[in-house]
Amino acid sequence: MPRNSAAEARKTREAIVARATDVASVAGLEGVTIGRLASDLGMSKAGVIGQFGSKAELQMAALDAASQAFVEAVWTPAADKAPGLPRLLAIGDAWVDYVARPPYEGGCFWTAVSTEFDTRGGPVHEAVRERGQQWRKVLRREIASTIDAGDLPTDLDPDQALFEFESIPMGLNQSIQLYGDTRAPARARTALRRVLGVET
């Protein structure tokens, strides 16, 4: 009988992935090394690598975990709201909250990793791009349906609004993480409403 049960193996795997997302938020996914995780978690390198097989698989597991955390923080609470403006503003405000109080040491995981991998090739770049595109598609659909519902100015271009909407969390992350600007979350909420042409 193996010493670790399946439940214990799963717990170990989750702890490694949680540490990997934290490290990536500070040092990027390239900073997620087997040696660093083993040292941080008091494990052997063999114990870490045994869970994943390769660094690339570990990076992908960190991406999956961060995707799930983002969806749970930003999309899930909004999904219960009425479609249209209430849901769109719920998404925006949850996104601001998520960036203002990220569940990672180094601020927004996605800003760190998408900037790190934007101009590199390879499977991590592709995975980051694909997940970003999926989220953009959801967001564009919500913006377009809110315009169709008559909740937003009819001359609002959904692609233009999408571009501006998703720029704001990036500006917010920099204002908080680089400049320590505590007024930035309120500015980001105002900015989202200005982008949508909604009174603040």
Place this chain on the structure above:
Amino acid sequence: MPRNSAAEARKTREAIVARATDVASVAGLEGVTIGRLASDLGMSKAGVIGQFGSKAELQMAALDAASQAFVEAVWTPAADKAPGLPRLLAIGDAWVDYVARPPYEGGCFWTAVSTEFDTRGGPVHEAVRERGQQWRKVLRREIASTIDAGDLPTDLDPDQALFEFESIPMGLNQSIQLYGDTRAPARARTALRRVLGVET
């Protein structure tokens, strides 16, 4: 008499710094290693390190060069324009052009490096933060004086406008580098004008 004249030494130094800014735009400043530069430039490691003394000094030299390139591309052409809206829009449009056709392999040097160092301590973080704050001060002054000149809506909050204005190049860089969106520069120009409350 030393084999290299002062002019040759300066040229060598410039070539190393130019390569360092290119590498940093792709792989971050931590990716700028003496070994990588020596290999890329066909030099010995001693030849590279001899110009700078340490990796930290080389990183600072790359920051200085990138600062100067940004100022020359974005501020210098605008400085000749009439103060007020013409100058502010010239800054914005030059910034869009700079991000759309960055002089580096990996897109905007500043987006890469400020995201890389935002949550780390140390002299590189401080240098990035300080240069960012200097630029923000210039931009806020231009926005505030344009409001005072009556060229912008009088109820525009300069700090709010600054936050939104500087978010746009970040969104643009991601749209281009991660998603390859060729319509993003036009959207960024429209967004800048919307932020300022100027007709497009």
